Amino acid sequence: MPSFTHGKEASVLTNGYDMSAYLSSVTVAGEAEVAEVTTLGADDKAYIPGLRDATLSTEGFYAGGTGDIDEVLAARLGTQTVWTVVMQADAVGALAYGARVIDTSYEVGAELGGAVAVTIEGQMTGGREAARVLHALGSETATGTGASVDNSASTANGLSAYLHVTAASGTTPTLDVKVQHSADDATWADLATFAQVTSANGYERIAVTGTVNRYIRAQFTLGGTSPDFTFHLAAARL
Amino acid sequence: MDDKDKKPAKRTFVALVGLDYMAGGKPVRVEAGKKADGIPARSIPWLIEQGLIKEAK
Secondary structure (H helix, E strand, O other): OOOOHHHHHHHEEEEEOOOOEEEEEEEEEEEEEEEEEOOOOOOOOOOOEEEEEEEEEEEOOOOOOOEEEEEEHHHOOOOEEEEEEEEOOOOOOOOEEEEEEEEEEEEEEEOOOOOOOEEEEEEEEEEEEEEEEEEEEEEEEOOEEEOOOOOOEEEEEOOOEEEEEEEEEEEEEEOOOOOOOEEOOOOOEEEEEOEEEEOOEEEEEEOOOOOOOEEEEEEEEEEEEEEEEEEEEEEOOO | OOHHHOOOOOOOOOOOEOOOOOOOOEEEOOOHHHHEHHHHHHHHHHHHHHEEEEEEO
């Protein structure tokens, strides 16, 4: 029997913020265009594949405090943002979607007898990328590595990676995050390196080309005095 | 002494990207451009093939 997932397990991160506590639904939609190539004499219409497209939509509840959903999302309308959506329990190896999204709609609505609601719509640019979680959202206080994720085989078309840092504390704390890959799960080579993060709400999508070996993992280096970073990392083979 | 009795020459490598591995039971971190000693033998072929290390001269 397949292992189904309850919707409550999903989580949503955008631009270094965890929005899961505000949202009640999230949809990542993909579609593909076709071009008709039916010719004279044909009895049936014929098509060829065209471009793929993807969108993101979420619904949730309004909160207007500092760092709450309204402050984070309302001001971003019309800008390109970075999203990671995990559709199952957030753990290393879990499937996720990463995307660059232009926020196209932000609605706030109030009705008598109900909670004030928000709706966010976004247009993905560059498509949705099927990723694997390399570091579930959680705190780290020391340099380390994540568990390895086995793809069973290497791939040849590069990788994109999505980092969200939702909290940071310490004295002049620094966080350097890399994606490493390995052909044998024994020796690890740096594959993709994020810009150093020194404060909360840092985020970045990076991409590399070429071979990505069978195993990938997170590697993180913390600096400063008593550093404590809460972050999430996912990576998609392209 | 026969050739078969000679120990193989120790090969030394330079990392062309940052590497992490275990050597002598301890984690080793080598930055790009630095000498990489103690790379696990099984890793050397793929690291060379992918241009991630080169033999030191």
